[in-house]
Amino acid sequence: MNKPGKDIKITEVCLRDGSHSVAHQFTEKQVRDVTRALDDAGMHYIEVSHGDGLGGSTIQYGRSLVDEMKLIEAAVEEAKQSKIAVLLLPGIGTVHELKEASKRGAKLVRVATHVTEADVSAQHIDMARELGMEALGFLMMAHSAPVEKLVEQAKLMESYGAQAVYVTDSAGALLPHEVRERVRALRENLDIEVGFHGHNNLSVAVANTLAAIEEGATRIDGAVRCLGAGAGNTQTEVLLAVMDRMGYDVGIDLYKMMDLAEDVVGPIIPGSQEIRKGSLALGYAGVYSSFLLHAERAGKRFGIDPRDILIELGEMKVVGGQEDMIIDVAANLSKKQAVEA
Numbered sequence: 001m002n003k004p005g006k007d008i009k010i011t012e013v014c015l016r017d018g019s020h021s022v023a024h025q026f027t028e029k030q031v032r033d034v035t036r037a038l039d040d041a042g043m044h045y046i047e048v049s050h051g052d053g054l055g056g057s058t059i060q061y062g063r064s065l066v067d068e069m070k071l072i073e074a075a076v077e078e079a080k081q082s083k084i085a086v087l088l089l090p091g092i093g094t095v096h097e098l099k100e101a102s103k104r105g106a107k108l109v110r111v112a113t114h115v116t117e118a119d120v121s122a123q124h125i126d127m128a129r130e131l132g133m134e135a136l137g138f139l140m141m142a143h144s145a146p147v148e149k150l151v152e153q154a155k156l157m158e159s160y161g162a163q164a165v166y167v168t169d170s171a172g173a174l175l176p177h178e179v180r181e182r183v184r185a186l187r188e189n190l191d192i193e194v195g196f197h198g199h200n201n202l203s204v205a206v207a208n209t210l211a212a213i214e215e216g217a218t219r220i221d222g223a224v225r226c227l228g229a230g231a232g233n234t235q236t237e238v239l240l241a242v243m244d245r246m247g248y249d250v251g252i253d254l255y256k257m258m259d260l261a262e263d264v265v266g267p268i269i270p271g272s273q274e275i276r277k278g279s280l281a282l283g284y285a286g287v288y289s290s291f292l293l294h295a296e297r298a299g300k301r302f303g304i305d306p307r308d309i310l311i312e313l314g315e316m317k318v319v320g321g322q323e324d325m326i327i328d329v330a331a332n333l334s335k336k337q338a339v340e341a
């Protein structure tokens, strides 16, 4: 009997979401080594871009050590069968960067917007389809909107030509029953594939991903050794082992994934990806995982506990692109504490 799982496509995000963890300092050699090993293990898609997507290398988001187009080109050269994917947040990246990435061989783009702002993705989805790329929608901070809103926004992306829409748990704040509810609603209301992208800030990324798969999500993200923002993403090699135990066969070599996790990705990881107080506060407060390093830096500069900054940002419902607010919040908290002292 055929095992289930053949319809599930895994996207490895350690070379894009992990860019946040290394403050966007990936070298070309690191990208080549990781891509070659993932390709050899049979990974379906490998995402390569600045952590904040194409065009993210700025003072606001952090400058990349190596131009992302060079990294995309290097990954394309190394990948014999894996497809190279890119991320694009309209407003940070433009159709110009999308065309450049396509020219360099990227075959898929995830067009990412805040969960309530899908309308800004139309032009980029349309351009990707024109370029012959796969174009998928990525609704970020999915925990922060009611399910009906998520469905409404996903339907917009579908109407623009997206071939799948992701429930993106940017803050690692969703719990398994909330993932189930969201994926089920999208499956019931869309005619395209549904995906899930998790973060492990509350230690439920694998459980959340399994819930998504059980509800019919077929586009699944993982990061080897959890190399992603905050406590990182669903750990790919762990997810693959669990899926195998559950009878899914996605055609990726588990032993090769374990080996590359140890020998190729391990040496790149700057600190430990275990859940520490900062990343736990992200999931608890429902804040963008990519805000962690910014909040830690601002905390040091203004003498404020980064958790207080994150909790305040969560209450203010600050969205991606508002990284400058992190400084404002830290400065205000510092003034407030000085007055109270």
Ligand SMILES: CC[C@H](O)CC(=O)C(=O)O
Pocket (backbone or CB within 6 Å): 017, 051, 052, 053, 112, 140, 141, 168, 169, 170, 171, 197, 229, 289, 290, 320
């Ligand atoms: C700031 C972009 C972000 O890292 C995209 C993503 O992976 C997410 O929202 O989780």
Ligand SMILES: [Mn+2]
Pocket (backbone or CB within 6 Å): 017, 170, 197, 199, 228, 229, 289
């Ligand atoms: Mn992410």
